[in-house]
Amino acid sequence: MIAHRSMMSLTTKNISNANTPGYSRQRANFIAQNAPGMAVKVGVPQAIRAKFIQSSILGSKQSFGFNQGQTDILRVIEPTLNDLDGNGISQALSDFFGSANEVATNPAGLSERQDLVHKARFLAHTLNSSARALTQAREAAHLEATDTVDEINTIVAELAKLNQQIVDHFGEGTQGEALIDQRNQLLNQLSEKVGISVLSTEENSVSVFLKGGPALLSATIPNKLRVTGGGNAALGVVIDSPSGSTTKTTIPLSGRLGGLFQARDVTGKQVLDDLDQMAFGLITAVNTLHQAGFGLDGSTGNAFFEPLGAATGAAQGIAVSAVIENDPSKVAAAKVDTLLPGDNSNMLDWVALQDDATVVAGGKTVSEAYDQIVSRVSNDLRSAEGQTYFESNRLNNLETLRDSVSSVSVQEEMVALSQFEHGYQAAARLVKVADDLYETVLRMV
């Protein structure tokens, strides 16, 4: 009766946990006994798990997390480089050069010059906004990475506690198995956040390492991950141990943290650098022409854009010079001051800059440089989204397989419950028969 009642209790536990995420159904076996008064006992309950599926889930989670992390940041970056609605840097560039062409056609016209200054100002503001948005996206990635690391540290601390509890309850069956299920759930969560490898130790404890790197968790001793870098510097991580030592690591990370680093410090940084190069090339080329030319009032030597010393920060710093803003007649359309106001030869050279492949470092026109920037972001995002989708499907399939092996089928448990109930009733009947026999003997005495 006790054996059957234990089995009913185990079955009830399984049914109660049918919807518990990560719960692995538990099974125990009847073991026949020859001891007096004990015909059968129940073995230690074991959880039904497929380790190879669990290991595949960990790998898939890492890849999913990596691509999801990239996608999240690139989706924030993409709108700053989206010209499909007719507004954006590409159109601003076209309008700027178009306006220069208007001045070339009517160099004496003040309204054409004012329009050129307006279009230049708009181009500068558009570049400023895009650069600011890119910088903010990189800062957001940094904040997100810091939050992710906090979550990682919390999970690692919980894993350490669970390891201790699992060791304490080693071989005790049900309670230990439930703890292992909880630990597997935490490992899944952890691996989505950062790529890990897991090493099982004796007594069912685990150590967790950064994939290809140092230990995050040594059985019951948790280390702490910390983000380094920021601003213009690339992000990295170090591991602080409870003893006070710090381990640097330069291995490429996977998981969400790796995806955030990739989006921020590879794609995001490259895009910002390229935008800066494009802006700097434009400023330098236009200013070189402008300073050699003559305004309507005969003035010369004026920069059209505020000069910048280096490419870094050029996209955020580009601005029409105050001299030109205050007096558009100083726009230097002429090369020869004795042919004012009608000489437009400087402005024609300015218009030709649009197709000049020496403007941007690397042998690119301004438009080509911008097209490459947009292409990089859109292709990286498309690839990351595609990989996220692929990994999401793979993860679903793996989790379906896992559920098929490990999760509870209520119908199955109901059948088992019925079986054990009948067994319990049969055993109870035996007790009744034995009791009746005993009473009969007593009455005979």
Add this chain to the structure above:
Amino acid sequence: MRITESLVYKLMGTETLRAQGNMERAARPLMTGRNISRPSEDPALADQTNKMEREFTKTTQLMRNIDRTRSYYGLVDATVQNVSDILIELQTLAISQANDMLGPNERLAGSAEAKQLADTLAGFANGRFDGKYLFSGRLEGTPAYDAALNFTGDAIGRKVQIGETTKIDAHITGVQIFGNGALGDVTAFQAANNLITALNANNTPGITAALGELNTAHERVTVAHAKVGSRMGELQSTEFLLEDLNLARKTTYARLTNVDVTVAASEMAFAENVLQASIDTAKQLNRSMFQNMIG
């Protein structure tokens, strides 16, 4: 394969969400009217679209340049025609006055007529367009001719871009029409004055010489007029070419970027059906599992 409750619920959730996502993706082109709204949806198409839009802006600007230049040449054409007509009248007058049968009085009357024509001719020298002097070249803020009818403008003029790599002269200058005194030409004004002088002096050889000068001046105007015509022709043919290019580009652009409503609506309907089927299946599965649990 074991079918468990969590497996079924997960399947319901995943597939319903997937169907919902597919429907949203199918609906977006219909709502925006565009095949793509983000570059990452089709990077190659986005790149093509950006390039095409830049081409449109360029072509539109070139057509504006052509339009403005054509307005200038339209006025120049009319002016040069008038100049040509006046020179013809002066030539006719000179021919009729070269007759030795005419006396001083007739020649004085002829001189008065020639003076009137010469004054009209001089009036065209500093014609204006859009606030600028027509024949001053790049020195368009300065009169082309001073009071003594000496050329004070720019003899070359500027160029204007009308094609990808094509520029056209934006001016006909005074020296091209009336002659360049600084280079030793007898200008049209000088030729008219020489006729007046010869008529006043009753000088038949002088009248004949002035006629020759007027003939040369008229040839010069004819050549200038032909240039104007040729440039207007070039402007027109370039404009036609740009219009054809623009039309071809716009057709391609529309085909690439605008959504085919029929196809999009059909895809949307399919996605909607799949979503509905997914929801109905989920309801059915849910009902049957609930009955199993309580049954």
